[in-house]
Amino acid sequence: MCFSSMALASKILIWSPGKRKKLVYQCLITVNSTSEQFSPLIHNPSFRESSRRYEAAGWLRKMVGVVAAKDLPAEPSEEEFRLGLRSGIILCNVINKVQSGAVPKVVESPIDSAMIPDGAPLSAYQYFENVRNFLVAVQEIGLPTFEASDLEQGGKSSRIVNCVLALKSYGEWKKSGANGVWKFGGNLRPATSTKSFVRMNTEPFTNSLSRTSSINEKSLTGLNNEAESNSKMSGSHSLSSLVHAILSDKRPEEVPMLVESVLSKVVEEFEHRIASRGGEQVQPKITSRDPVSQSNGSALKFVMPDKKVDNRINMVTKKEDFIQKSRVAEQSRSQLLRQKELSDQQQRDIQELKHMLHTTKAGMQFIQMKFQEEFSNLGMHVCGLAHAASGYHRVLEENRKLYNQVQDLKGSIRVYCRVRPFFPGQPNQLSTVESIEDGTLTVHIPSKNGKGRKSFNFNKVFGPSASQAEVFLDMQPLIRSVLDGFNVCIFAYGQTGSGKTYTMTGPKEITEKSQGVNYRALSDLFLIADQRKDTFHYDVSVQMIEIYNEQVRDLLVSDGTNKRYPFYRSFDSHLEVLIWLFLS
Numbered sequence: 001m002c003f004s005s006m007a008l009a010s011k012i013l014i015w016s017p018g019k020r021k022k023l024v025y026q027c028l029i030t031v032n033s034t035s036e037q038f039s040p041l042i043h044n045p046s047f048r049e050s051s052r053r054y055e056a057a058g059w060l061r062k063m064v065g066v067v068a069a070k071d072l073p074a075e076p077s078e079e080e081f082r083l084g085l086r087s088g089i090i091l092c093n094v095i096n097k098v099q100s101g102a103v104p105k106v107v108e109s110p111i112d113s114a115m116i117p118d119g120a121p122l123s124a125y126q127y128f129e130n131v132r133n134f135l136v137a138v139q140e141i142g143l144p145t146f147e148a149s150d151l152e153q154g155g156k157s158s159r160i161v162n163c164v165l166a167l168k169s170y171g172e173w174k175k176s177g178a179n180g181v182w183k184f185g186g187n188l189r190p191a192t193s194t195k196s197f198v199r200m201n202t203e204p205f206t207n208s209l210s211r212t213s214s215i216n217e218k219s220l221t222g223l224n225n226e227a228e229s230n231s232k233m234s235g236s237h238s239l240s241s242l243v244h245a246i247l248s249d250k251r252p253e254e255v256p257m258l259v260e261s262v263l264s265k266v267v268e269e270f271e272h273r274i275a276s277r278g279g280e281q282v283q284p285k286i287t288s289r290d291p292v293s294q295s296n297g298s299a300l301k302f303v304m305p306d307k308k309v310d311n312r313i314n315m316v317t318k319k320e321d322f323i324q325k326s327r328v329a330e331q332s333r334s335q336l337l338r339q340k341e342l343s344d345q346q347q348r349d350i351q352e353l354k355h356m357l358h359t360t361k362a363g364m365q366f367i368q369m370k371f372q373e374e375f376s377n378l379g380m381h382v383c384g385l386a387h388a389a390s391g392y393h394r395v396l397e398e399n400r401k402l403y404n405q406v407q408d409l410k411g412s413i414r415v416y417c418r419v420r421p422f423f424p425g426q427p428n429q430l431s432t433v434e435s436i437e438d439g440t441l442t443v444h445i446p447s448k449n450g451k452g453r454k455s456f457n458f459n460k461v462f463g464p465s466a467s468q469a470e471v472f473l474d475m476q477p478l479i480r481s482v483l484d485g486f487n488v489c490i491f492a493y494g495q496t497g498s499g500k501t502y503t504m505t506g507p508k509e510i511t512e513k514s515q516g517v518n519y520r521a522l523s524d525l526f527l528i529a530d531q532r533k534d535t536f537h538y539d540v541s542v543q544m545i546e547i548y549n550e551q552v553r554d555l556l557v558s559d560g561t562n563k564r565y566p567f568y569r570s571f572d573s574h575l576e577v578l579i580w581l582f583l584s
């Protein structure tokens with residue numbers, strides 16, 4: 001086979017939604033061929049290099065036309081060659097002519113790249129898209145590649161030349177009908193670089209991978225079968241040989257799909273291995289026992305740069321672990337901080353509560369002590385009161401006895417005299433009352449020649465100016481004796497119109513001031529009964545009778561049928577008793 005080496009590369013994007021993290025693993029599969037050496041075209045190195053460069057430049061100019069290739073001289077120096085191709089436009093346009101659509105989009109810069117001094121930064125689009133897409137396309141076809149840095153100052157133009165001549169050879173082979181096995185006789189050097197190229201705009205690329213997977217499965221199966229038979233034939237396990245043997249009779253359009261399907265298998269394997277890293281340490285190497293090679297039946301064997309891949313995976317894993325650990329540590333640190341703050345706050349609260357409890361306890365003890373003190377004082381007061389009450393009752397009893405003794409001493413029968421004033425209309429008439437001195441009333445008797453007079457003694461004599469209140473004041477002590485169990489009788493007598501009713505009841509229109517003895521006596525009795533209600537209970541009843549013509553009549557009988565009282569008492573006929581009070 002013609003290739004001394006072939007580099008296949010792909011970038012695997014693994015989306016880990018749980019960790020919200022995008023991990024990019026780069027996988028390089030280098031397939032080393034059996035060392036098949038090709039004879040150099042020309043033994044003089046410098047001549048050989050320049051003639052090859054001229055050949056490459058001439059072919060490129062021919063392919064794009066001299067106008068488009070104005071920056072690329074026909075026989076360029078190494079620098080001219082490099083500068084002419086630096087923008088990647090010529091390379092992309094040429095490869096598109098060799099294989100239509102190899103670079104889907106060529107970025108044409110309005111800036112003249114020739115005007116850009118060497119070392120000046122090119123447009124990012126030109127640099128990354130054009131050159132990179134060209135290199136990806138070259139890889140996909142299976143041609144030798146170069147480094148993007150080879151287009152910069154100090155880069156190796158020989159690798160660019162080699163790539164261009166390989167592209168030329170491939171183009172001529174296709175033009176001739178793609179019969180037989182395509183051979184390239186260029187001076188190829190093994191691709192030692194581990195750099196890979198990824199077509200810009202990776203999304204469509206990955207979409208195409210998934211879209212063509214079913215087709216590629218079939219192709220891959222066929223590829224494996226063919227590879228197996230080829231490997232038997234050659235007796236070698238060179239993947240390069242096998243791949244090229246298979247690719248040789250494939251149409252160029254199918255090649256990228258086949259390569260993609262191989263890469264998709266690699267991606268699956270990597271995903272599988274990355275996933276299996278969660279539970280156990282990674283099985284580092286993809287060998288012939290790995291699922292990819294086994295499922296393919298596997299004459300197709302990938303000899304991977306396991307150590308590098310594993311190292312990178314380990315590094316990424318370690319980095320992940322480190323990030324994860326530092327995040328966990330950060331979280332636990334902040335959690336600890338929060339817990340500490342919470343704990344401090346709780347400690348402060350506890351101290352405050354303890355202080356409050358202590359204060360409340362002291363307050364309660366003080367209140368309890370005060371309460372006990374007041375309780376004992378109250379007990380003493382109650383005892384004193386009880387003692388005083390018993391003493392009071394004793395004193396009250398003595399007082400009552402003394403009071404009633406005084407009443408007795410004053411006389412159990414008392415006689416009072418009240419002189420009525422003249423009626424209105426008799427102011428000029430002479431009064432028979434000569435004088436009133438204490439209990440003595442002196443009256444004039446005209447029949448005895450102006451000398452006739454007579455004195456009468458009473459307990460007390462009330463003159464015409466005496467008020468109702470003054471009259472009652474002398475009777476009040478006797479009425480109060482009723483509440484101590486003494487019987488009292490008050491009655492009035494006198495001739496008609498002398499003022500009995502007025503004294504005992506009051507005038508026709510009674511006011512508080514003109515109330516007579518009956519009203520005042522009853523009010524006084526009820527007042528004292530109310531004052532003594534906690535000590536004594538009194539029942540009060542009233543009876544009103546009339547004695548007239550030696551007949552006693554009950555004045556409170558409402559139906560009037562039996563007004564006559566059932567008993568008779570003999571009174572002097574000239575006495576008229578208005579009110580008989582029974583008080584108990």
Ligand SMILES: Nc1ncnc2c1ncn2[C@@H]1O[C@H](COP(=O)(O)OP(=O)(O)OP(=O)(O)O)[C@@H](O)[C@H]1O
Pocket residue numbers: 419420421464494495496497498499500501502503507
């Ligand atoms: N101290 C007094 N001050 C003013 N007016 C009085 C006084 N005493 C009696 N009177 C008046 O004298 C009149 C006769 O009094 P009263 O009716 O009390 O006499 P009496 O003795 O009850 O008569 P009788 O025996 O006919 O019932 C009444 O108009 C009364 O208002």
